Each structure stands twice: as C-alpha cells, then as structure tokens.
Amino acid sequence: MTEGKIIKALSGFYYVLSDGKMIQCRGRGVFRKNKITPLVGDNVIFQADNDKEGYIMEIKSRKNELVRPPIANIDQAILIFSSTEPDFSPVLLDRFLVIVESSEIHPIICVTKADLLSEQERSEVNHYLEYYRSIGYEVLLLSSKTEEGINELHPLLNGKTSVFAGQSGVGKSSLINAFDPSLQIKTDEISSHLGRGRHTTRHVELIEVCGGLVADTPGFSSLDFTEIEAEDLGYTFPEISKKAEECKFRGCLHDNEPKCAVKNAVEKNEISKERYNHYLQFLQEIKERKPRY
Structure with missing residues (x-):
C-alpha cells in the first residue's frame, strides 16, 4: 500500500x-x-x-477541515474580497474570519480590483484595511490586471496548502490565473441582472501554484455558525480575545455583563465599534440557533 x-x-x-x-x-x-x-x-x-x-x-x-467547501489539512485561507463590483463588505469579511479562525486556519486578507478604485474610494477601503492590520491580520490590496500586490502574495503561497475563499465575482479565479496563466481557470463577469458574480468553479481541486498547493473551490456555500458556541465566539476576534482577559467575570460574553473590559474598550475606540457590532450580531445568531440533536 x-x-x-x-x-x-x-x-x-x-x-x-x-x-x-x-x-x-x-x-x-x-x-x-x-x-x-x-x-x-x-x-x-x-x-x-x-x-x-x-x-x-x-x-x-486531519489537522483541520472545512465542511462547505469540503477540504482538509489547510495551512491558510486567502480571503478574497472585492473593493468594488461588488462593493467591499466588512460584515461579510468578519463572517469569513470567524469561520476560518474557529477552524484554526491562518487567514490572509486580500482585497482585489484595486485598479477600479478612485482615490477617494481607495482611501475609504484603506481605512478598513488599516484596522485589520492593527489587530494582527496580514492584508494585501491587489489587482489582477495591473498586478499590484501580486508579488507580495507569491512568497506567502510557497510550501503551503491554501484555500482561496470569498464571495462570488470578486476575482478568485482571475487571481489564480494571474499567478499562472497556463491554468486558464474559467472566469465570469458580474451578472448585471442579479448584481452578483456567477459561480465558475464547480468542484474542489488542489492546484500547484507558486511552490504550494492552492484550492480553487466553488466558494463557501454556507456561512452559518453551526459549529461555534456563544462562549467561543470572542476567541475568533483577536482584539476581543485579548481584551477579554481583563473582564470582571469569567465567561463574559461582552454583551450585557457589568464591568466588561471589551465594552469599555469599544467606548474608548480601542476596539472598532463596527467590528463589535458584528460580534453582537453573530452572537445573537448563535443564541437563536436551533439546538442540534
């Protein structure tokens, strides 16, 4: 054997x-x-x-696994988000980050279509990206057309098994083609009728790219927090996890509890209020989730 x-x-x-x-x-x-x-x-x-x-x-x-897409033993997730067409979505990015962090997969945030941004739009996107960098995430602004940022991503793929994930139409397949044009992975334009990208990848496959293996997937078909408990959610937000050590009560969910260091940090603008609101939104989803039998 x-x-x-x-x-x-x-x-x-x-x-x-x-x-x-x-x-x-x-x-x-x-x-x-x-x-x-x-x-x-x-x-x-x-x-x-x-x-x-x-x-x-x-x-x-297995050291880890994802359910949708079905794939195992991933070293890192390259989270591909569009700066425009479709617009950059911080809440969707945070949802992806929670799922990836809960699976103990290292995330790298890549924002594509930088060539389509006006100076003002680039400034607005960079405002978000700087915060993610400040809490420890690796963040790249990319363009498959002008190849901006592509050389920065190359060495990060070497020797790793990476999954490319993100919303449809953000340029995942175009980005992989930019690394190796001979792959000719099928791409598609944004549907003007639906306002979102058409799925162009039909199955999961590992492809040799830049000295590593890259998974081109049909995307995450579900972004529900089915495997995450309420008390574990805070650990998937690095800035909340760090500040939670100072909370008065053990097991604090950073919602209605008194003397919560996380809520205090939000009030002092040490933690992004928008990220904290996403945390509360996700926490409510988990609390309202139907029990599993």
Whole structure:
C-alpha cells in the first residue's frame, strides 16, 4: 500500500497524487458505513493494482477541515474580497474570519480590483484595511490586471496548502490565473441582472501554484455558525480575545455583563465599534440557533 494526497474529488472518484503520479481511486465501503467522507487535502493510504486505478484504504488524521467547501489539512485561507463590483463588505469579511479562525486556519486578507478604485474610494477601503492590520491580520490590496500586490502574495503561497475563499465575482479565479496563466481557470463577469458574480468553479481541486498547493473551490456555500458556541465566539476576534482577559467575570460574553473590559474598550475606540457590532450580531445568531440533536 502507498501514501498520497487527494487533490481532486469529482463524481465519486478521488484523484490521489503520489510520487508525481495521479491515481484515480474510489473510497472503501467502510468509509460510508462509518460516515467518513474522504476530502480533498486528505493524506491517505491507498492500494492500486496498476498505475491508474486504486482504492483508498485509510484516511490519516486531519489537522483541520472545512465542511462547505469540503477540504482538509489547510495551512491558510486567502480571503478574497472585492473593493468594488461588488462593493467591499466588512460584515461579510468578519463572517469569513470567524469561520476560518474557529477552524484554526491562518487567514490572509486580500482585497482585489484595486485598479477600479478612485482615490477617494481607495482611501475609504484603506481605512478598513488599516484596522485589520492593527489587530494582527496580514492584508494585501491587489489587482489582477495591473498586478499590484501580486508579488507580495507569491512568497506567502510557497510550501503551503491554501484555500482561496470569498464571495462570488470578486476575482478568485482571475487571481489564480494571474499567478499562472497556463491554468486558464474559467472566469465570469458580474451578472448585471442579479448584481452578483456567477459561480465558475464547480468542484474542489488542489492546484500547484507558486511552490504550494492552492484550492480553487466553488466558494463557501454556507456561512452559518453551526459549529461555534456563544462562549467561543470572542476567541475568533483577536482584539476581543485579548481584551477579554481583563473582564470582571469569567465567561463574559461582552454583551450585557457589568464591568466588561471589551465594552469599555469599544467606548474608548480601542476596539472598532463596527467590528463589535458584528460580534453582537453573530452572537445573537448563535443564541437563536436551533439546538442540534
């Protein structure tokens, strides 16, 4: 038996890369019985009678996984957001950051279409980005057309398994094509009727880019906080997590509790009021979530 990594899943087949060769595999029935699904990114043990077809026998332990998109063993998430067309959305970015942080995946924030910004618009976007930098996030302003910022992102991909994620129509596929035009990943324009991007990626696949592996995915089909508990939400906001150590009461949710260091920091403008309001919005969603059985 041989070890390899699943780099593509399509129509019930898993394409395993091992020693430079691609083996088309099926999963053993025991996986279905135990309700285990092999994921792109999984390190696996497989058995093959020839160099084309085989069976996955074992899935090695995962360091993390995402459900939608279904992918495992991610080092970092490149969160791609548009500065315009569609407009930059801080609340959506914070939603992505919470999901990525809760999965213990390192996020890098990339804002695309910088070439379309006027000076005033660039100033407004930079206002948001500077705050994210101040709380410890790596932030890049990019343009696939002018290649602004592309060289800064190159070395961050080397030796890493990265997932590109973000809203539709923000230029994820265009950005990957900018790294390697030979890939020719399908892109599409924003739908003028719907006002949002059309999905152009239909399956999850790991692609060799800039010395690392990049997952081109259909995007996050769900941004619900189904796996996050109310008491854990604050840990996904770095500035709230840090300030929470000074709260009077242990387990403070930074909502209605007295002597809350986080609320005090918001009042003093040490923590962004907008980010804090997003935190409260997400907290309410989690509290109103239907219980799981």
